[in-house]
Amino acid sequence: MRWSQYYLFTTREVPNDAEVVSHQLMIRAGMIKKLAAGIYTYLPFGWRSLAKLSAIVRRELDAAGALELQMPAIQPAELWQESGRWQRYGKELLRIKDRHDREFAFGPTHEEVITDLVRRDVKSYRQLPFNLYQIQTKFRDEIRPRFGLMRGREFIMKDAYSFDVDAAGLDKAYEAMRRAYCAIFDACRLDYSAVEADTGTIGGSASHEFMVMAGSGESAVVRCPSCGYAANVEKAETRREPAGEAHPPQELQEVATPGKKAVEEVARFLKIAPRRIVKTLIYETEKGLVAALIRGDREVNEVKLMNHLDVERLELASEEKVREATGAPVGFAGPIGLSGLRMVAEESIRHLTNWACGANKEDAHYTGVNPGRDVQLSEFADFLLVHGGDACPRCDGTLEVFRGIEVGHIFKLGDKYSKALGCTFTDEAGAELPMIMGCYGLGIGRTVAAAIEQNHDADGIIWPRPLAPFEVLLAGLNPDDAEVRRVTEGLYDQLREKGVEVFYDDRDERPGVKFKDADLIGLPVRLVVGAKSLKDGQVEVSLRRDRAKHLVAVGDAVAKVLELLHA
């Protein structure tokens, strides 16, 4: 491809709303253009990269036995009402009406549609199992779209859905997808890790997220360097010390703590460590108020707590609700004397003795609290937010926290949707059973953005070859020099004959501009023909990644390019 005939316009300056590197570089390198908040046009150069990734995804999924189809982006409300998600999904679901005032949604995901499709077609165990996928534009009306393709509203995603007769079948399908995902991200040469994850709003049992490691990532994951345990912080567990404390019990005392609300303030005022305070968080759920007790120096993992309580809504209660429940303003809640609401204690306080907590009275706390004597705690659960330095739950290692970009997420759905939508089959014995489903998402645009996050320098993108829009940048300097032009054109033809994807900078630009642009767009191999070295019959070949220049004879240039390309 000749640049002079291509639609690629690079820029030196970057719009002020581009915060992260991948977003800035994608705009500067002419890959994407914003149309509205979180909505982008994929320009030819950027689209090629997405197409490369899509091809890899197709190759690996096809190899794993999945079948590609294409479902509608617009989905009728009825299906979402049937699954219950019309109400539950929230404002992220873009709802639209047609001319007859019928309600539709622009699909953020396709569980309903695929399940509806399959329930109409498939009736017998003989037709199972199978795995169907599509690569399609989705829409999620995010509150705050940002970071370009990393958190857009309209985005391209590969979503696959497996259907099996039983859990064992699902296990196989799930494992096949997990392997396919590894093959895909390996093929893209990304530094990633598959972590255990919470199943979130999609629901289901087991789940893994594929995270590309990047400091700019929006998700925190923990990893154990010793045993390789890896999990999303929302899911991560930690090993608890089994032993209790054996301090002689102190006397229960009510002490005045005027104006001391936050754990830090109370700890300083009482001259005790925050870990010796139990904080009582009053949460509001659709099942009523809940008091959650946790050690003062730790934080609640609300996802775990929601799962434990089996609720769909969980938020800290309002000032008035707290006052109603505890009889005190916010900051003085405690378990002693608290009644009329469910009370659940975090494992971190199970063995804690002689602690402090709010007295359910303004400006007062208790000290010397001992469960059993002063308060009955009957319900314990794990809803601790794990942080770096916590003990690994699988070995005696210590967990580390990383940031990552979630590029893929696979779920074992089970019968959640097949039951809700009546997607059943008849088994060998003649029994009617719901199909056992899995679903497998992979963000196409986000993965490309993640690849850039992970592969760039101060001058621009450094494409991993599998995702590069083109493989080789051929630049002819000194455009007026007939010999330069002749040699460059010749190399262009030869490379194309070899099947190499060459992007030929034949523009009438100064060398500096061509070099800067070459660095910015970051094609893996660069071949430069300039008058100076051509006097000695040489051209320059280099890799974007290390920029080491190799001067080779014109006749050896193509071979050298091929060598570097496959290095």
Added chain:
RNA sequence: CGGGGCGUAGCUCAGCUUGGUAGAGCGCACGGUUCGGGACCGUGAGGUCGGAGGUUCAAAUCCUCUCGCCCCGACCA
């Protein structure tokens, strides 16, 4: 949803406090000199100052409303 900020040339931004003929750099066009790391000189095109209403002799500037965009927060007791 709450708070803050910003909308002025294609892009980055100045001008607004204190109302008085709309600016710079980059980019773009043309001419010339240049030509191995975003050249230089000259000339030029390009803006309903996001939109509507108001105050005023006069509004980019002050007031009200509105739309769009960006950032932060969304309560850890």
